[in-house]
């Protein structure tokens with residue numbers, strides 16, 4: 503049952519061959535033991551209550567394509583009833599009084615929540631080793647990281663612990679874990695998905711999106727996820743779209759931009775090979791490859807690691823031990839309470855970013871760092887617009903290597919930052935990007951570790967990206983492969 507697509511599951515539910523309750527029980531059973539540490543909170547009673555509701559809707563004929571299908575949420579989306587921790591000790595026992603807009607939308611569709619998924623603390627990380635609840639393991643090779651920050655989300659799809667999950671992507675956190683775990687994920691155009699109730703990291707970059715096994719599944723999920731929300735001031739008001747509408751369009755004549763800068767010295771051979779093979783497959787499907795340049799790719803690392811921490815230092819000032827979250831047990835006065843609560847509640851990477859952010863925003867440094875980074879951010883976005891005059895979509899690797907070993911880079915923040923090189927520019931420009939499985943590379947000790955192909959589109963070109971991904975998935979079977 504856990505190998506079925508969302509469409510197949512939906513058909514089984516609608517025709518009453520299975521009930522939502524049976525389906526939920528099947529997945530709850532698979533989750534038992536939490537093998538990869540993918541989940542932070544599971545609650546059978548709440549899941550089964552939602553499943554019973556879905557069954558009622560299915561019986562009454564008020565169901566839609568997603569009713570009764572299980573989903574799990576990255577623990578960065580707040581949820582009523584379930585703990586909402588953001589992977590942090592700061593929020594380890596926090597239960598939100600309301601649902602995030604994304605959760606609300608999936609609940610309204612009648613989807614059944616399986617639980618909350620582990621992630622890097624406040625979504626800061628590339629390996630899911632920064633979680634207060636421990637690292638997540640990659641189901642393909644448990645000595646490897648699953649990628650981050652949506653590591654629990656990607657691992658849950660790869661291990662078939664959930665047929666659908668949510669993730670968030672600030673600088674690559676949907677695409678990179680999807681690549682490392684061999685699953686499909688899409689980060690939509692900035693502003694498409696409401697950030698209301700998504701615990702904030704860097705507000706000008708944060709964007710929610712779905713992860714699943716295929717582009718077809720992601721399209722269905724995106725249909726429910728995207729929509730205007732007046733509670734998020736950066737949410738875009740646009741006509742409702744059916745993201746599945748173009749899935750079956752032919753790719754004859756498609757122009758694929760291949761950025762030179764994505765195939766330079768730092769790219770591992772096994773990743774380059776798998777990505778090149780995917781590009782050849784696209785040529786067979788009728789596409790042509792166009793050599794393009796995104797000259798500021800390297801600058802995306804310093805630019806992102808100035809802007810994101812700057813916004814984080816501001817966003818995380820709300821965790822002061824007063825309103826919510828961890829409060830130190832003993833303190834002398836108010837300042838001491840702030841200091842101790844924050845010292846105890848935040849992990850190392852979060853502290854590093856708060857300090858960096860406060861520094862680049864401070865008087866005397868603001869012009870040299872923050873303002874400069876904002877200017878280059880604009881230039882990065884312009885490079886993409888120049889590229890899109892030559893091509894319809896851009897393709898390249900998601901990350902320079904396959905998943906690395908757990909512990910390998912955990913003491914080296916810069917090594918983690920450098921591995922984000924191919925995903926950051928898309929986020930800085932606010933463009934939509936996808937990752938789809940396209941082969942395998944070599945892990946240490948000769949294990950197989952998945953490689954992701956990144957597909958980047960112009961603003962609001964999600965339906966096109968999903969079409970391009972789906973056609974590849976019709977012609978190949980990488981996305982159907984599962985770890986043993």
Ligand code: GLN
Nearest residue numbers: 625627671672673674675
């Ligand atoms: N790896 C990047 C970071 O650590 C991106 C994280 C994200 O997209 N949430 O900030």
